[in-house]
Amino acid sequence: MLQEIDATVLEDTVLSLDDLARSCRVSREWIIEHVQWGLLPDKNLIETDPNVWIFDSHSFLRIKRIVAIERDFECNPELAGLVADLIEEVESLRTRLRTSELNES
Amino acid sequence: MEFKDYYKTLDIARNATADEIKKAFRRLARKYHPDVSKEVDAEQKMKEINEAYTVLSDPEKRAAYDQLERQGFQAGSDFQPPPGWDAGFEFTGQGFSDAQAADFSDFFSQLFRNQMGNGARHAHRMRGEDHHAKIMLDLEDSYHGTTRSLTLRMPKLDNQGRTILVEHTLNVRIPKGVHAGQVIRLAGQGGPGHAGEAPGDLFLEVHFKPHPRYRIENKDIYAALPVAPWEAALGATAKIPVPDGLVDVRIPENSQSGRKLRLKGRGIPAASPGDLYLVLEVVLPSAATEKARKFYQTMAQELAFNPRQNLGV
Numbered sequence: 001m002l003q004e005i006d007a008t009v010l011e012d013t014v015l016s017l018d019d020l021a022r023s024c025r026v027s028r029e030w031i032i033e034h035v036q037w038g039l040l041p042d043k044n045l046i047e048t049d050p051n052v053w054i055f056d057s058h059s060f061l062r063i064k065r066i067v068a069i070e071r072d073f074e075c076n077p078e079l080a081g082l083v084a085d086l087i088e089e090v091e092s093l094r095t096r097l098r099t100s101e102l103n104e105s
Numbered sequence: 106m107e108f109k110d111y112y113k114t115l116d117i118a119r120n121a122t123a124d125e126i127k128k129a130f131r132r133l134a135r136k137y138h139p140d141v142s143k144e145v146d147a148e149q150k151m152k153e154i155n156e157a158y159t160v161l162s163d164p165e166k167r168a169a170y171d172q173l174e175r176q177g178f179q180a181g182s183d184f185q186p187p188p189g190w191d192a193g194f195e196f197t198g199q200g201f202s203d204a205q206a207a208d209f210s211d212f213f214s215q216l217f218r219n220q221m222g223n224g225a226r227h228a229h230r231m232r233g234e235d236h237h238a239k240i241m242l243d244l245e246d247s248y249h250g251t252t253r254s255l256t257l258r259m260p261k262l263d264n265q266g267r268t269i270l271v272e273h274t275l276n277v278r279i280p281k282g283v284h285a286g287q288v289i290r291l292a293g294q295g296g297p298g299h300a301g302e303a304p305g306d307l308f309l310e311v312h313f314k315p316h317p318r319y320r321i322e323n324k325d326i327y328a329a330l331p332v333a334p335w336e337a338a339l340g341a342t343a344k345i346p347v348p349d350g351l352v353d354v355r356i357p358e359n360s361q362s363g364r365k366l367r368l369k370g371r372g373i374p375a376a377s378p379g380d381l382y383l384v385l386e387v388v389l390p391s392a393a394t395e396k397a398r399k400f401y402q403t404m405a406q407e408l409a410f411n412p413r414q415n416l417g418v
């Protein structure tokens with residue numbers, strides 16, 4: 001008998017700063033700095049106490065991406081942020097392109 | 106198990122300098138970066154590149170690996186590490202995580218398994234690592250929820266306290282309403298905890314397989330709705346299949362191709378559900394029969410219609 005387990009969507013659970021830092025293998029300070037530099041989608045976080053921050057799927061994937069870009073290319077955070085912005089933009093344009101090609105398929 | 110040629114993976118010479126290795130890694134990391142690469146097997150390639158770089162960028166691992174090659178092992182040859190092959194090498198360099206190890210090949214884990222599970226070796230209390238992966242779902246899964254069988258490679262301690270990779274299959278109940286770009290969390294399904302601490306979690310990034318009929322944009326779904334010219338002109342009610350069943354759709358009169366009909370709340374059934382958009386596509390009956398040709402000729406004569414009026418001709 002296979003083990004059955006329930007999956008939960010990130011938005012339905014709470015992903016705290018500590019959870020996120022551990023999961024992406026960076027320090028709390030690393031994330032706090034990146035938030036302060038405006039590299040995460042939720043800019044409102046800057047004004048609030050890091051201990052009450054919670055992160056959604058988008059923030060999770062974006063941080064994971066920035067961590068990987070900074071590590072693989074040993075680049076500075078702003079450049080990693082710019083690359084992440086461009087990747088997200090390409091993804092959104094590709095999605096819209098697929099939608100607009102509906103009547104051509 | 107096959108012997109792997111890490112130099113070939115990074116496309117570098119056997120005597121490459123540390124700087125050349127780093128440059129080669131970055132060049133390939135750019136080429137195969139899974140987010141942008143157009144190569145079909147980018148993700149697998151990236152794992153191989155990471156594995157090769159983990160070994161060749163660490164002087165101790167590289168020296169140990171080079172020695173094996175000097176013993177006559179070649180890429181593709183059947184390989185079992187000779188007993189005591191790593192004697193005399195002290196692996197003190199930067200280790201690698203359980204999560205990375207789960208991504209790497211059997212070849213790698215055979216060679217460097219004594220290094221795996223750093224937490225276990227130091228025997229300090231440490232929660233297991235979180236693992237990250239992707240999951241491909243069908244659009245229909247999101248409408249009904251689904252159970253998926255996942256096979257994972259998990260590091261585990263064997264009787265001698267060494268870390269080995271074991272395959273582990275589990276059935277995962279995916280809730281209804283998930284959509285692409287969301288992350289789902291499987292509590293306790295990451296790396297094992299050390300010294301009695303809890304295991305890590307497994308995070309899965311949701312992707313949808315391409316669907317022949319539907320295009321998905323966040324929580325909204327788009328589908329083409331083919332209509333006859335008279336349905337578009339006069340208005341009609343059409344029965345059409347949508348992801349959660351059949352619906353009757355009212356086509357407003359005087360519609361043109363490209364008009365979008367919105368079925369509110371019939372997109373992905375998330376907490377705040379998306380919408381379903383039907384994009385009208387007027388399909389002309391073929392003029393293959395005499396009867397059809399006559400109809401078209403009558404229309405041409407009777408309707409004063411110039412589709413190029415906007416072009417000023």
